[in-house]
Structures are given as structure tokens and as C-alpha cells.
Amino acid sequence: MSAVWQSGLSSTDKLVALALADHADDAGRCWPSVHSLVAKTSLSDRAIQHAIRRLRSYGVLVIEERYGRSHMYTLTPQPRSPPNVVHPVPDSPPPPNVVHPTPERLSPRIIKESSVETSGRGTRLPDNFVLTPERKEFCEKERLDPERTIQDFRDYWKAAAGSKAVKVDWNATWRMWCRREAGFTKPAKPQARNDDAAWSEAKAAAKEIGFREPWPQESVGAYMTNIKLERNKPPSRVLDFKNVLKRVPI
DSSP states (O other): OHHHHHSOOOHHHHHHHHHHHHHOOTTSEEOOOHHHHHHHHOOOHHHHHHHHHHHHHHTSEEEEOOTTSOOEEEEOOGGGSOOOOOOOOTTOOOOOOOOOOSSOTTSOOOOOOOSSOOOTTOBOOOTTOOOOHHHHHHHHHTTOOHHHHHHHHHHHHHHOOGGGGOBSOHHHHHHHHHHHHHHHOOOOOOOOOOSHHHHHHHHHHHHHHTOOOOOTTOOHHHHHHHHHHHHTSOOOOOOOHHHHHHHSOO
């Protein structure tokens, strides 16, 4: 970033270069979206794109275009800096051969690039958010249709506006979406039989035990339940009055 401050760029180009340097790693590489650069610099989309083209023509920026993903930018502000020419002192001894430990402290670090770039500030749903094997496996564990679920997920968040559509971790958002959809998708309860065959069966059972006719608003399920209750009732004790009178003394 200090090299960008010392470069002879215009104010707009230097502001865009500083925004790129803020995203860059030790090797000067970064892949921010135009939306994030607009938020950082308060410039318009067109001004950002013009500045990136000028930085590329100056040799300050190398752009690697990637299909379906944000471009990879590499900052090289040295070409516009004055050359640092060092002349050795005549008859000076050779420099000592100092061997530094491996890896060198200032050596470039190898960064494993994830399929979805995230930052602490959050981003909108990236264009490269697709149905990976890991996301498909998680969706199938929740007993959902992966293809339909990813289409609904992308359409919803692409159409959302404002801060609601900005997330820090889209993979976590995907898992929460699948869990919520699995909670909404419940197996339908079997409906009670209410057809002619069920009524015929219920009326035959009622006639067998001498039960009443169904009420006008009574469903076939409720009628069958009442028939079962009536069938399971204990038999009532009926007194034989003739035998009772014989035993009573007159």
C-alpha cells in the first residue's frame, strides 16, 4: 500500500488502487467485486471501471479474467515509481552470504482460494454460487430436491434488496435455508375416508350392534369411533322382575 501512496497517479486512480491494495494479500493479489470497490471508494461503477482500465494501461495492475467469477487483480505499482539504482562502492568487499530460514519471512504465502469469497463486511450472493457436491449432499440429508432448492435459493437472494441481501457466510445461509425448508415440508396427514364404501361399512357395523343412525353433520370417522365405543361398552345387568317377585314374601 505504501508503494501506491508514492506512485504518481491521479486522485481517482490512486483511490481505486488503494482500495485494491486494502483487499490484496502479501503478493498483491485480490479479487474484490465492483460492488465492494464502489462501497469502499464512494465512486460510481463507471468511474471504477475506467480507473481499472487506466491502471492496467499504466502497468500498475495485472488483470486475470475468470469466467463466472470476479476478476483476479495483481498490483504492481513499481513501473511508475522512480528506479532505485544502487552503485557499489569501489573496492568494497563482497556482501556476506546470509542464509535465511525457510520459508523467508517476506516470501509470498500460498493462499487456498475458496469457491465463494467472503469478507467480514459481507457481500451479495456471488454469481458462482452453484450446487456443489457438498451442498447437494447437505440438501439431500434434509430430504429436499437439490435442483429445485438451489433455484429457489438463488432467485430469492438475487431479487432481495438492501442490507437483507448482504451475508458474511453464504454457505451457512444455504444450510439454514435447507433446514427451514425441511421444517416447512411435512408429510401430509392421511385423510379420513368419507366415501360411499366407508359409509356402507359403518352403517353395516352399526346395524349389527343396533346402534343409532348417523347425525347430519357427523363424519364417517367420528361415526365409526362411536360404534367402536358402543361395541366395547360392558353389558348392562337387567333384573328379572318375575324372579324377584317370587322371592318377596306376601
